[in-house]
Amino acid sequence: MSVIVCFIDGVGLLPTPAPPWTTAHLPSLTSLLGAVPHSNLLIDQPNLYFRAIDATLGVEGLPQSGTGHTSLWTGVNASALLGRHYPAYPAPSQRPMIAEQSLFAKVQQLGRTSLIATVHRDNYWDLVAKREQRATAAAFAAQVVDLALPATPEWRNGQAVTWDITGAYLQQWGALAGLPTISAHEAGLRLGRALRLADFVHYECYLPDFVGHRRIAETPERTLELIDSMLGALISQMQTNDSLIVVSDHGNLEMIEHTSHSRNPVPLLVVGANAQRAAKVEDISQITPLILDLLSIEI
Numbered sequence: 351m352s353v354i355v356c357f358i359d360g361v362g363l364l365p366t367p368a369p370p371w372t373t374a375h376l377p378s379l380t381s382l383l384g385a386v387p388h389s390n391l392l393i394d395q396p397n398l399y400f401r402a403i404d405a406t407l408g409v410e411g412l413p414q415s416g417t418g419h420t421s422l423w424t425g426v427n428a429s430a431l432l433g434r435h436y437p438a439y440p441a442p443s444q445r446p447m448i449a450e451q452s453l454f455a456k457v458q459q460l461g462r463t464s465l466i467a468t469v470h471r472d473n474y475w476d477l478v479a480k481r482e483q484r485a486t487a488a489a490f491a492a493q494v495v496d497l498a499l500p501a502t503p504e505w506r507n508g509q510a511v512t513w514d515i516t517g518a519y520l521q522q523w524g525a526l527a528g529l530p531t532i533s534a535h536e537a538g539l540r541l542g543r544a545l546r547l548a549d550f551v552h553y554e555c556y557l558p559d560f561v562g563h564r565r566i567a568e569t570p571e572r573t574l575e576l577i578d579s580m581l582g583a584l585i586s587q588m589q590t591n592d593s594l595i596v597v598s599d600h601g602n603l604e605m606i607e608h609t610s611h612s613r614n615p616v617p618l619l620v621v622g623a624n625a626q627r628a629a630k631v632e633d634i635s636q637i638t639p640l641i642l643d644l645l646s647i648e649i
């Protein structure tokens with residue numbers, strides 16, 4: 351059995367079904383949930399759990415990815431610890447804590463293996479050293495256990511997925527020049543194959559936050575449709591006792607008339623035989639404990 355987390359950056363929920371959730375065509379999610387996702391939707395079934403969880407972490411202001419990702423991949427409330435939300439990448443002062451509380455180190459302590467499925471830039475750590483790239487919380491958490499970061503060779507070989515799902519937006523930016531793009535369905539199949547290679551698979555999709563900020567010219571609906579297609583293909587590849595966790599770090603995409611983050615709650619979707627273990631999760635700092643809990647269940 352394996353666990354995969356599909357992180358979708360900047361996706362919040364509104365109190366009632368509303369655009370873009372209602373205007374997007376989401377066959378996988380709506381057939382799975384029997385409803386359009388919104389923050390008052392609660393599904394608590396043996397193989398399926400869905401609810402909105404808090405991303406504000408008890409701290410004023412708009413939640414941000416630096417502290418959000420750090421909270422997600424350490425199990426520590428990074429915003430409360432820092433006293434504020436910190437944007438984009440982890441606060442330098444929190445890097446020692448990320449190394450100490452790394453999700454991947456905790457998975458290793460359980461005797462389980464991890465695999466990162468997100469494509470990174472080639473020579474990522476060299477670029478970080480040269481200050482041409484800032485490292486994510488997941489990358490710092492991976493570094494402490496020497497976990498490999500896949501790059502363009504793995505993308506080419508069908509072993510990893512870019513943060514924009516298809517590679518098309520990265521190609522427009524010149525970041526994947528000359529490499530073929532894939533469908534969202536193929537991205538999901540790739541993540542499904544990764545499930546057979548490790549006990550824990552970690553994938554990060556930043557596309558919705560970029561679209562929410564209007565940094566990528568794509569509609570919120572089409573963005574949700576790509577996620578839906580990817581998740582549908584991934585779920586089709588899951589085996590008995592595999593678990594899928596889908597979670598975000600803060601709202602953004604759901605506020606179609608705004609270009610900034612929101613304090614809306616974010617979706618927590620868990621698919622798999624032990625989905626109801628997610629019932630105790632209240633906020634995004636409790637995702638690491640959930641992952642470890644699911645990995646601790648003996649089959």
Ligand SMILES: [Zn+2]
Nearest residue numbers: 360415559563
């Ligand atoms: Zn953002």
